[in-house]
Amino acid sequence: MAKKTRKRKTRTSRIRTWRGWLFRWAVRAVVGLSVLTLFFVMLYAVFNPPTTPYILSEGRRLGDVERVWVDFEDVAPAMPRSIVAAEDANFCLHWGFDMTAIRAALAEGANRGASTISQQLVKNVYLWHGRSWLRKAMEAGLTPVVEMIWSKRRILEVYMNVVEFDEGVFGVEAAAQHYFGVSAKNLTDRQAxxxxxxxxxxxxxxxxxxxxSVSRRAQAIQGGAATIRADGRDDCFES
Known part of the structure; x- marks a missing residue:
């Protein structure tokens, strides 16, 4: 009887030891991942991302992609305003999540999206495409961090350089050349x-x-870009 009791105590002790070991390593893993994530958020606040997970995967699939980095000041002013008008009209007013858009999306169901430019940036630069709760949870955790460390201008600059405009065509400079044969700096309001x-x-x-439908949408975006300029909702990224 005493031997069985000792065995049970030994087994219980081993289980506790393993649980403690797993807990400590889980904490270390979370801390390590958080530090690594913070490092890359701070790094890309200053240095341009050389590529993204999605660009890499498309490059492998297609064999090559079109991409040319361009600084914010070398993009026609109509382009960032058009992107904000199309994707996130309250870009300068929120901290990464547009609560008004989220409430509207919940009310309308799956027919309406609510992702901000900041959220889309996080998805494109740090995560992967596709629908999953894990990705959305990571996106939700990373977005406020990026908003705290990056300026709105930097968020928009990087977004314009990593987003896809056609199959294998990434960034506004490559897109301007691909579609219109001009540089991003020379885009007209309509082209933007x-x-x-x-x-x-x-x-x-x-x-x-x-x-x-695309032509009508572009016309509405052009009007929205003009409105954003007139009412000052471009103040956070226009120097």
Missing amino acids: ALLAAVLPDPKGRSASQPSN
Whole structure:
């Protein structure tokens, strides 16, 4: 009887030891991942991301991609305003999550999106595409960190350089050359609006040969960009 009691105590002690070991390593893993994440958030606040997980995967799939980095000041002013008008009209007013858009999305169900430019940046630069609760949870945790460390101008600059505008075409400079044969600095208001209009579906829409719906959307974006300029909602990224 005493031997059985000792065995049970020994087994219980071993289980506690293993649980303690696993807990300590889990804490270390979480802390290590948090530090690594913070490092890359701070790094890309200053240095341009050389690539992203999605660009890498598309490069492997397609064999090559078109991408040319361009600084914010070398992009036509209409382009960032068009992107904000198309993707996140309250970009300068929120801290990473647009609560008004989220409430509207919940009310309307799956027919409406609520991701901000900041959230899309985090997905494109640090995470992966596709729907999953894990990715959304990581996105939700990273977005406020990026908003705290990066300026709004930097968020928009990096976003314009990593987002996809056509299959294998990443960034506004490559997109301007691909669709219109001009540099991003020389985009017209209409061209900028057309580029912004393809963002929700870059593989299914064309800026140079827009469908009627894309053309109408571009017209609305052009008007929205003008409104954003007039009411000062571009103040956070216009120097």
